[in-house]
Amino acid sequence: QVQLVESGGGVAQPGGSLRLSCAGSGFTFSTYGMHWVRQAPGKGLERVAFIGHDGSNQDYAVSVKGRFTVSRDNSKNTLYMQMSSLRVEDTAVYYCVKDHRDSSGITGGRDTWGQGTVVTVSS
Amino acid sequence: DIVMTQSPDSLAVSLGERATINCKSSQSLLYSFNNKNYLAWFQQKPGQPPKLLIYWASIRESGVPDRFSGSGSGTDFTLTISSLQAEDVAVYYCQQYYTTRTFGQGTKVEIK
Numbered sequence: 001q002v003q004l005v006e007s008g009g010g011v012a013q014p015g016g017s018l019r020l021s022c023a024g025s026g027f028t029f030s031t032y033g034m035h036w037v038r039q040a041p042g043k044g045l046e047r048v049a050f051i052g053h054d055g056s057n058q059d060y061a062v063s064v065k066g067r068f069t070v071s072r073d074n075s076k077n078t079l080y081m082q083m084s085s086l087r088v089e090d091t092a093v094y095y096c097v098k099d100h101r102d103s104s105g106i107t108g109g110r111d112t113w114g115q116g117t118v119v120t121v122s123s
Numbered sequence: 124d125i126v127m128t129q130s131p132d133s134l135a136v137s138l139g140e141r142a143t144i145n146c147k148s149s150q151s152l153l154y155s156f157n158n159k160n161y162l163a164w165f166q167q168k169p170g171q172p173p174k175l176l177i178y179w180a181s182i183r184e185s186g187v188p189d190r191f192s193g194s195g196s197g198t199d200f201t202l203t204i205s206s207l208q209a210e211d212v213a214v215y216y217c218q219q220y221y222t223t224r225t226f227g228q229g230t231k232v233e234i235k
Contacts, residue, residue, distance in 0.1 A: 035224055045165075045173065045216055045226040059223060097171060100220065110163060111179035111220065 009117030022096030030074035129227035146217035
C-alpha cells in the first residue's frame with residue numbers, strides 16, 4: 001500500500017527557513033515524479049513544485065521560484081523541500097503527492113496524496 | 124499553466140436531490156494516445172486532506188459511493204451527486220493532471 005508521510009512543518013519567522021520531508025513507502029520511489037501542493041488557511045489548492053523521478057527535472061510555481069528548492073534522495077525514498085526567505089503568505093498545509101505515471105510512462109490513472117504538514121510563518 | 128474554472132462557487136441542495144458541479148479547463152485535457160481525460164475530482168471536509176473521488180474524468184475511486192459520478196471530455200467536465208446525503212457537505216475541487224497540476228477554485232456544497 002502506497003504511503004506518503006510528510007514531516008518538518010512548524011513555525012518560522014518571516015525571512016526564515018524550513019525543510020520539509022516526505023517519506024514514501026509501498027512503491028518503487030525512484031521511478032515516480034513527485035509534487036508538492038499547498039493549501040493556505042481557508043483557501044484552495046495550489047501546486048508548489050515538481051521533481052522528476054531521478055531529480056534531473058524540477059518545476060516551480062511563480063510564487064515560490066527562487067525561494068524554494070525541491071530535491072530527493074532515492075536511496076532513502078525521501079522527497080524534500082527547502083523553503084527559504086519565507087513569507088507570511090507561505091503559511092499553509094503542504095502535501096506531498098506521488099505522480100500517477102512512472103518513468104516508463106505507465107500510469108495508474110491517479111496521483112496519491114499524503115496527509116500534509118502544517119507550516120506557519122509568523123513573527 | 125492550464126486554468127481551471129469551476130461553477131458555481133457554492134451550491135445548496137436538499138437532501139436526496141441532485142447536485143451538479145461544472146469544471147472548465149483553458150485547454151483540452153484529452154490525451155489522444157490513450158483517449159483519456161486527465162481530470163480528477165476531490166472532496167475536502169474541514170480539517171482533512173483532499174479525498175480523491177474520480178479520476179480520468181469518469182472513473183470512480185475504490186470505495187467511493189456510486190451516487191458520485193463524473194462526465195465530460197476535452198475542456199468541459201461535470202461532477203454529479205445523484206442523491207445528496209448529509210455526509211456529502213464539503214468543498215469539491217477539480218484538478219487537471221494533463222501537465223503539471225492546477226486546480227479549480229472549489230465549490231462549497233451545503234444542505235438547503
